[in-house]
Amino acid sequence: MTTMTEGSVREFKMPDVGEGLTEAEILKWYVQPGDTVTDGQVVCEVETAKAAVELPIPYDGVVRELRFPEGTTVDVGTAIITVDVGGPAEPAAPEPAPAAPERGEEPAPQGRQPVLVGYGVAASSTRRRPRKAAGAPAQEASAAQAAPAAVVAVQAELNGHGPADRRRPLAKPPVRKLAKDLGVDLATVTPTGPDGVITREDVHAAAAPQAVPQQATAPEPVAPAPVAAPAAPAPVTYDTARETRIPVKGVRKATAAAMVGSAFTAPHVTEFVTVDVTRTMKLVEELKQDKEFAGLRVNPLLLIAKALLVAVKRNPDINASWDEAAQEIVVKHYVNLGIAAATPRGLIVPNIKDAHAKTLPQLAQALGELVTTAREGKTSPAAMQGGTVTITNVGVFGVDTGTPILNPGESAILAVGAIKPQPWVHKGKVKPRQVTTLALSFDHRLVDGELGSKVLADVAAVLEQPKRLITWA
Template identity: 70%
Template sequence: MAIREFRMPDVGEGLTEAEILTWYVKPGDPVMDGQVVCEIETAKAAVELPVPFDGVVREIGFPEGTTVDVGAVIISVDTEPTADTGSGTELREEARTELLPAAPTEVSTDVRAEVSTDVPAELPADVSAARPERRPVLVGYGVVESSAKRRPRRPANGTAPAGRGPGPGPRPLAKPPVRKLAKDLGVDLTVVRPSGGDGTITRADVHAAAVVDIGTREVVERPVPVPAPTALPDARETRVPIKGVRKATAAAMVGSAFTAPHVTEFVTFDITRTMKLVEELKSDKDMAGLRVNPLLLIAKAVLVAIRRNPDINAAWDEAAQEIVLKRYVNLGIAAATPRGLIVPNIKDAHAQTLPELSKSLSELVSTAREGRTTPAAMQGGTITLTNVGVFGVDTGTPILNPGEAAILAIGTIKLQPWLHKGKVKARQVTTLALSFDHRLVDGELGSKFLADIAAILEQPKRLITWV
């Protein structure tokens, strides 16, 4: 027996802890190098952790819902299991599982029924030695073909095994987390059309197959773990643990509010022409199949305004006592998700065309809602947009995302009486609020930048003439 410990890694930049959301294995389960064993939530994103060695799980260090420090042992694996490490029944179950050709963490009783019972009561000293041709591969992608062949057990009635349909048929390729998602949503993976590399089924494929009403196109969403509230005996208060994204957001906002001197400016203007342009673009052949909405054109207006006022796209380096002027734009988009508010960003948004920007925005939003945003997607932002208008509010005074010089809040767009060409008419009006770091941005620069955005959206043809 050789016990190896897998410790909680730092999956971000300097993160100190993470919460265990879901375990995909339990003690006694065999695992392979590269197999995802659990999903964790850091201060930035939900991340799947693969184990780096083969063996049999001996101990799970922490239950689901526990916040664990980086470096703590979360799982112990016996890399040289022998007959002395468990009962005969347990070892026989492990041996049967090792013979299966698919991901070992999700073995159905129907599949086990096929495995020959001609299995020795004891395993060799090294599990891997019993399967020399089976080199570890990424779970869910099958295994390397072996010269060893196993004759399937024939049922007594001569029919196909229960639950397996007529004929053997290949098992759908999907990672354990995707299989679990399919199980939660009641989706049969054998009828899902894969879109991943090598014919692999992804989370998006499962969600697409989970449409419960073709007429309304309502999709069953993946249940997201939330902190369990604690109710006091008199039920007049409920306490919710501060952890994960909310804990990180709180710390970042406090640090930003008390480090960078915030200034917020507002502008209210007529956005009617931009709303008309949105409708025109929806029928444009170059935008076919892409999502066109006001946020897309506001984002493009911000990028054009940055080109005209490049010093707004900067950062304050306290340690070096330098101002860092950035000649690229990683455009952050604040996204409200079941896990809390996160701010992923579109890398090099300044270099994207309008169709490319539309695609990037759609991918960013869908990934965030599904809880698949990676830590890398939330690092390196240079300026942020937050659309509070979707909640029906006029505007707000946003707090800077740490390390950035400015953040723009977009208010709701609504019909208001407005003086247009000398007459009061009903026009679509909105309010933008720009918060900026007054160490980096003075009143003149902040005002010019905000005024440029409003001018572009009042007369969207400037998107062409000002580029």
């Protein structure tokens, strides 16, 4: 998204690189003021609540200014870089103003309109002259003709000419969320931003204790009472030599919010089963030698994923989601298999689209690409959307198993524990066997104990006797 400014300078604004994201952190600039850029060149890398994404510039020119340093979190729609594109000046994008020439219609600016992820070209940028409201003062009617209809409506309400029940404080979505988190009513906040927009600073000011004004009205200055000492801000007692504070943002912040929402929205039930996977481990070694799997990643997770897909096929109702608004259970006739991956930026859950339709070699290839992309921090937001059921392999950390929390919007998640040699009764004798423990968490609103138990039992049966992949698949 771009905006024309003075002369031949253009502003490149932070786009919405996902679906409905409100902000992103600038991780790295690849250009500096004075550098020449070309259409499509990557100028920076940003981290959203979903992934790290590289942003290309949509035109040629010379970088004039980087508006924000690395590490800054910027709201979507805020200009982050200005570029001098050369050539004649172009008209600025229309903005609310009280003194614009009066005319019936203004055609949209001609020329190329860059389009990035999350933005599209407006269907029409024609502005029609709004009708003069009956009974409104002449001065306000003139201003209304010069401003866009939507702005006139907002200004009318702010000036007291709109219905009382329709007056709404002006604020960006991130600011509204901040106000909600701090318990601040936006209707009580005094705006200081342009055109009466409430800013973050306004919300923080409204949420701050009102002790200072009360002290200012006191007849004479009084020394602070001893009881006020414990009210010192936390950073004062922060031991920088022995403690480290890590800001919660980006992927970690989104993950925390999603897990809290899932844990306290969907009633979780977790079931466990311990299974002998000796035959599965032998099959893994055989597949590594198979020419069809040459160059592919073959490990126990591959067969566990296939076992879960078989169990879903035999019990399709497990592959569903709960629609709270419609009060409906949505059964999915496809499986987008999520694989939880620990990365330097936090836990992410990319998924393999239409995993149910893939052969074992295709599934191995998809798993390998998913893991490699996640480790490099290049997982796209699209790869983490639309999951239906998830696997988390906690066994790689040497633990037996866990009680996993559902990925939001899904009804089941399978945790796989460490595979270890243990004494096991096999064919009537105690022998050392390769054993693991599986844990299946599911949403008890749509998955009852019988269905959850069947799915977990089917996964265990396939891993115990891998030949069932042929008979059940």
